[in-house]
Amino acid sequence: MVQSVHHEKYKLGVVSGGKVVFPRASNRSCSSKTVTLLTHNQSGIIVPFNNQLKIYSLETRQCVKTLKYANNKQLADAFLGPRSAHVSHLALGDVTKQAESDTGTEEFEISVFSSLGTVIVVNYKGRLAEEAKVVELGNDFAQDERVIKVFETVQEGALRVLTSVQESSAAYTYRLYEYNRAEQKLIERRKIDHVLLSAWSSNSQYLSILKKDQSSKKEVHVWSVFSDVPENDIKLPLPSTSNSSTASSNSHFATVMALDNECSQLAVGFASGVINVVNLQDRSSRLLKWHIDSVLSLCFTSDGSYLLSGGWEKVLSFWQLSTNLQQFLPRLNGVVVDCELVNEKFYSLGLHITENQMSTDYQLLILNATDLNSRVSVSGPLCVFQTAIKDVISPVSAVSSKSSTASTDLVKASKKQQRKLKRKRQDYSSILEIQPSTKHLYFPHTSAIQAYDFYRNEQVSYQYLSSGINNAMGKVRAELNLKEPCISNVKFTKDGTWMISYEVEFSPDNLLSSNDMQHVLKFWKLSEKGDWTLITKVIGPHGANAPVTSILVAPRSINGSHGCLTADNNGGIKYWSFSESDSNWQLSKFAPPNNNHFSNSVELAWSLDGSLIFHAFDDKVTVLDFNNFDKFKKHSEDAFNEFTMDSSVQSIMLVNDSNLIVATQTTLNSVNLLRGRIEVTFDLFPYVNGVYKNGHLGRLMTCDEKNGRVALVLNQQNKETSKMLASDYSSRVIIFNADLTQKLGSFQHSDYISCIRWNHDTDFIFLDIKNRLGVVSTTTSAEMFEEVDKDAVMDPLDSNRFELELKKLTNSNENAVNGNSGHEEDAEEEDATLDFINGEKSQKLLNMNSFTSMFENLGNVQMDTLFDRVLKAIS
Template identity: 50%
Template structure:
């Protein structure tokens, strides 16, 4: 590596990923949740994400335009720093032909040109709203008049106050006139043509339904729910709980979906209803076609049902990827837009949007972002209502309090571990995320999901789970790794036995080996190993072999008892076989297990608890020098449990324990550089999970370390979740110099090397970023200039080395310059002292004179 390479400039940029947002999903009173829309020519499908707006072509299925919020200082300020949420999208509100208008929940109206380049100065207007009032929907009329619907949490907690305003924009002035107020709304819906709104509300301890004509400003019909639900007034509360509503474009038909699975279609004029029975759990979404001839319904079964209302005949679109939480007719009835929620991931709210051709029900566009599975719940998206209480749902009785419980749990959790696991294919550079029983393949550079494949068999793979089936726990994929040649994918999963049995706690573990040809999309299973390390013994670490061992077609697995096994592909048997193993040699369990492998394949480094052993790969026993030199150490005892190890070159092994980050020179057998990291990473991850926050560039040997910190001062009453900041620190291989330090304004869950020149990271908002030296022009638009390194690296390093007296108080971080990490700057002029400094000194201390002991101490100190 040339000297110039040391001074290559790293940059941090958030350029990919993001979560699909259903803005109205967080408000339980809205039956219609999605805001995705079509352009007037029906050629483009507009999908909102939490960090961008993406526009897809309905003809080619490709993303044709991305409007990243980070590319505009104003949008970045609104959506990222002030945490405003997108409420609705309008294509008519702006007078310009190619303008897209975004409405935020706090009343901002933002006009963007969606065909040209994202302008740096979008037009922003502001509505004057009361405190606590939130924008929900904009209604558009054919004569270019507009109304705004706002909602506000009412006095009863689960009920809302609705207000409808007339909206007029004259140049830079916004005028709103209040036209209608409705209190104690429990559930609402509106027609496709924005003519009617129907609300279920509480009145004198009874539930009433009111249908209001938005443009005629009059109540069309108001009646008590009791008067129409006599036909199925069973004792069960789920048969009386309305879970979804829909009204047709003429205001003559109203559909009510109940938690019991029944759909009641009412004729508004005479309140005569008929019951449609097929669903066997809560009806989560309803929608009429534009002509009112068909009713669409969806729920837990992962099936979209079409009811022909004139004949009561039924058609189905089964085997959808998630439960149907929203369905609407778009483009004059030519398309159906579905919002699906993947409830199998309990720690994050994952949505997928599908645009269907109404003529033949073929998929025109399918959209979702990265689908990581975090170790702890990261958001407070409410789970859909079900007739049965499960982890994946809320019941009728607890629907009003479950969200509050979840919010309080998040606020109390000071030591949450939000890390996730992922694997990068060395050849395609695609990222593979384990997602419940499946693995998602995500292309970082195209910013698209490439593939989603179920790799573990479970009920959820083939059909939707309903009622008590929701309690059946499907297998979960815990890890995915690749061989160095990218030809083999290895997945590791855990199987859960049925509950309430004597064997319910006996988990099963499977190791699977997959391969695929270039022309195939699915990976094919070649070998499956059940309980690879024995019954009830989990695999804690999987490490692919270097290219020098069996052409890279081999892996090491380690368990929590200290056992090791080497597996390799046998060309003769066309199968994976167990070749070598060491039996557990420790008398206790530990999840702090790490592995590293020398490039020539001769040595294996096995970290178990606080012990580091060096093994000879040939004999699979402790390494002993052939020359008989006993000075070469084959075992180290470190200050605390080993969390991660990276062999960065032939001589340096970087080891992260709970307290320190150290570089061990293997030739000298001593620790050459060491930093205390305990004050900064304590409690931010579970034991053994720091491995997900450390990555190594195997070409240059550079190490990237992520440090997450919770911001105490940013925790306000109106904040749903705690606020975090992360710093990515890049070190030289021996930890002697710090190449760069970058701030990211969110918790980073995973960092990995892309097998090229860059590190890729993922945060808890599912945004993907890059820390690297090569950023192409498309990505350059998303670069966070504030977090970039100064051009003059040497002056930056000098400035860092001069900073003294860094405070160790982690929680009291006010700004990104005072994160109290500045002493981890690799400046080795002053001797660094920590727990590791004296470890070697105490290994042979018997019969040592006091003056000799004093000399040893002085050697370490000076």
């Protein structure tokens, strides 16, 4: 496609973000959830994400290297393909070669194991430009067989691969293979049916399995991974926490296991919160009681003297086994679902932030084993989608709640989730706002807000904006059903010094007031330390039980942008401003609501000089005078102060103070305010009708306030798939000029885009459903666009390509002479889904009158303005 604006060509690239991967989290039989690897010199740790491998320095705590899958064909084929494989194991060096060889790069090589049985050997010091070595292990795997663990021995160089196939909602079939390097194939050594739980020692030498036997009795098997002698196996019944026949089912439901390095101790955690530690030599056992909900993680220290446990309390507990004394590491950010010993020097903690029920948010914490100081904290963008995505995983709890799964409801929970996913219309949009001064990305995350640095690709801060149980302690048992306050909207003033947040507080269940919600508006000031300080709190800003449906920050011309408008679902508008004399925010003006009409389709826009406000309510847009909060020129008959659209308004934006972009449920319109009429209309009905909730289409539209360019996201369901799942979507980002008459760029993206925003500079930043961050930009450096095809830069130098483009231009000019649009061939090549948008003007013939309008009111225009006029005349 020939771009209309040649000096500013947009590009799209996915350059940041991503989600921390806990590869075994979806496999409930695995006690170990995470995969990490220390580098060769033990100065860094390698952590897998869903789109890259990241290496964090243990000294500086920062990411020092990023290996993006999309930069390497082998990694992209393995982890970005349609089969959704993930990293199941990481190993130093090339574990597939037969003999040692001095290649010079061996000390920087790692072997990346895919869950589908592929091994990719990568040099993590390079730029991933060279072709990586690929070895296929799983050629003989069953269709649903997945690699869950790889065992290595340094002395003998042997390799064993453990795989699983799901039998039912709770039981799996395990197979243990030996890898033959000479023939590069797997030889099956063991097959274990009806596996309920598994664990292995931190030195990868011993394996324990909890399974059901033929009489449905639960028993534990322990054996050496590299020994094929069944006589050495240990077999014992499942340790119990209660001998009473009236004990609850939770006291018999094992949730996690751990095995020490000497194969002398086995720990089993139960849904009741009790831990049973068994001495495998004399079969004696003892109970450790502190947890009051399910035990979710267990780990022995290297010498077996301590046992670490974690669960819903968000506390890591250290049990000294010789004395039964305890020490605690309290106030972690999430539920402790995994605890691993990394090379005897560090503990790896897997935290699940369960407050977000729309997605699965993980955080990885690396602790020093000697002083328990945090060395590295790893997390990606934490965003809340409007609808729960398909891979939401809930930890097991003693009770069933929205953020957990009860031990007795595992089958029901799986069926319930499948029913949710089959609902036809899904809204996966999310909230993303960009702070103007620091350019940090802000994601409301239930009762907290996360600040994320897009360019450094790491979390800056995570701050709670409202008080709740999770701020002070973890929720357990019945407390899981208490709903936390939820941040529904957040905005920043133009200078970035103030943040306005809107939150909804919920009443407890089973009360007469359970359906009542409290609406709170808060004003925060940025402190010198970089965190936000609460200055003003307004409870019920629009009255009792009246929601705030829209917030709009004032332009710089009004009180230095230290003001905002809020609107409710009854037509009321209020203006809040900061008073320097009172050092507080206060209500300055308001327009009363219409008590007869309610609608959640409410949007606001504001002119740059602050004189006019555009209030969209249901299908009507009203122009108000800011001075008196009344209709603009109310008594003038020819005033353009109200117009009705074809359906409910979803989003409005004022561009260049002359065009009002209005998106409804069915159309995208450009309203020329000077002429008082709609000049451009596009049909959006096939793409947005019924998919997004009221007002959420505004998350998929944004405007560059410097040059007036508009970015629009279209999410489309892929036609070849019948199931309505998030992975079955693709998207397109379209860049328009200010009045929608020109299309400056159109870009395809492989996933559903949840939000797009202007970064107060030259770029558009977007977030997709896999928590990846992308950019549509004209100025971003080549380093940021590593994932863009590098060969595309050389395309204009290709002689055949040049001749082809020249012929296209010649044909288009001939068509223009003949009265044709010159876009018939291009329209066939364009994606059929874009037939409804054809914003480019037809080619013009230049004559003596072409530049006449350019010299009208020339005055003291600047050179760039003159240049824009020339381009407009010839385009």
